[in-house]
Amino acid sequence: MTLPTGVQRRTVDGRERLVTRGEPVYGEPTDGEWRVWDAGRSKLGAMLALGMETGMVGGGSVLYLGAASGTTVSHVADVCGPTYAVEFAPRPTRDLLDVAAARPNLFPLLKDARRPETYAHVVESGVDLLVQDVATRGQADVALRNRRFLRDDGRLLLAVKARSEDVTAAPEDVFGRVQEALAEGYELLATRRLDRYHEDHLAVVARPR
Template sequence: MTDLPSGVERRPFDGRERLSTHGETVYGEPRDEDGWRAWDAGRSKLGAMFEYGMDTGLVGDETVLYLGAASGTTVSHVADFAGPTYAVEFAARPVRDLLGVAEARDNLFPLLKDARKPETYAHIVEADLDCIVQDVATRGQATVANRNRQFLRDDGRLLAVIKARSEDVTADPDDVFEDVLTELREAYEILETTRLDRFHDDHLGVVARPK
């Protein structure tokens, strides 16, 4: 099993060991008396990547660009163990929730922006980030990653979750994944891929670094 980043631990909740981070609760998850809250991999693709033992390259305190932050379920856990965390979400309703999550996390910066248009937030997001986490439900997921590659330092990491049904609801997921990976290779070297079906049907976890 790959080592977890500093700030992510396995702790007992409801009689079993679960991923956890230290911070304020966000989505009704259990929290122990020491302030550690359970990280539900069934509601978090990055959590599922950790559960599968993928080598994310994260050690803790990274600068992060999170694409597809929604209402903050996963990005709240990321902000618990990372450094400055920029959270991009294009839908106004979840961003209102995200603003509430950020109130308890001084390092979390919500951005009401479209991840397909990084030029709209390039003046806000710092360059040479350590990591991009991508979880967007749209066609063109590889295009999104490639366009945002500009923010990553040369030895940074892309942690992407490819949603087959968001690309093509009728195609075989394996074919979709291969097409997306082919496009990703224009800008990234693929280091590891894992199907996340135990937690998320027809999703592929991808670890990559810039070319």
């Protein structure tokens, strides 16, 4: 797998780790100006660590859904161009604002990812990457509603949380239903379980149909 420009593998604390260059955010280990991208705290980091071809491009534009306090989206903004970070909860959004202070290309939005019409006037159309890490029911529906922002050859990088979708169902059944629903608007390119880093999560790489 070819890592996106701006993401490297470096030996930090005696281990080979993924790193990006930027201001530390969550107490992650650093090596000079390089900061470890902790796959155990980031589903997208886990996807890269496991060798998935994400289509992530250095300098590309990104819409990130479920930014929380900025753990993963800070690394994305280190690597990519304009990065729109949608978060629903006010408390983590305040932390996200602090993260954005050192990253002029990171734009926090206190919005609901289930209602893309509320931020359509801010987010540019034709983004290169749609990253989704939202703990809610209807994760496929969120991805379908936000498909409008992706360019025709863009990529959806989705971390499906089985327990958020249906806590009573077997994860395999949940993943199957989500993939079937996604097929209404996306062509699935790759899937992989993230259990090595995140239990009961499935990574999905897709592009718009």
